[in-house]
Amino acid sequence: MVWRSFVGTEKLRIGELAEKTNVTRRTIDYYTNLGLLKAERSTSNYRYYDYSSIERLNCIEKCKEDGMSLDEIKKEIIEKEAEEIDVLELRLKIKGLEKDVSEILAQLDKNDLKNHEYVKKNISNESLSLIQTLLLLLN
Template identity: 70%
Template sequence: MDYSSQNHNVIVRGDILGAEKLKIGELAEITHVTKRTIDYYTNLGLLKAERSSSNYRYYDFSSIERIRLIEQRKAEGMSLEQIKHEVIERFAEEIDVLELRLKMKGLEKEVSAVLAQLDKADQNRFDEIKKKISPESLSLIQTLLLFLS
């Protein structure tokens, strides 16, 4: 095969350099299948696409591996239904990990917000207590704390 006249994308650890997601045309070019084929696989549930606000479909890089697997299994004579079962089994763990990562990011944001509220509440509570304590009592408490440390 003559590689000199073909365009090649550099893939590093599953990522194409300079891109995060692939448009359907880019995915079709990389995998050498038509956009219509990708649409068909997406409608069958073999591929997953995200829609942008401008209604473009974007595919992650695991779609490249999925399409290659689908095409390989088709060449081996497997039906699309059989291939679908294999794809679901093979990529189920990957989907679970992605969902967990998204949930973890959401939880991290929630925890950060709660901690910020607690810090603010603690500071407010400390300020209120400080106002209620007489200067003499405050001096005594500070001395005791130094003594106990």
């Protein structure tokens, strides 16, 4: 039986995850307690796992077969998650800088002295660096 959460994503109960991965419930419980797997608790205290847990569990088992300890595997997983977060934060920052540049260019297109003063006062150092880099690349 697959449980559908309130946000519309399908979840697996521990037994279903065990069946799909040929890993015991006890092992899944152990990995969850170590922080290698993440479970969502229902109001009746059942644990539900995302479908991505299948891939993660298979990866953990493969790493173990390759001789990695659970501590090494956990460190790898944490580093990978941190890298993904860093990339997401960088993308958000780039979007913010792109917005700043668009606003600045719109102000400069108006070719108004008052707008030039506004731009000078409100431009961030990061946006200024981005504009200078773009100008260097364009020349």
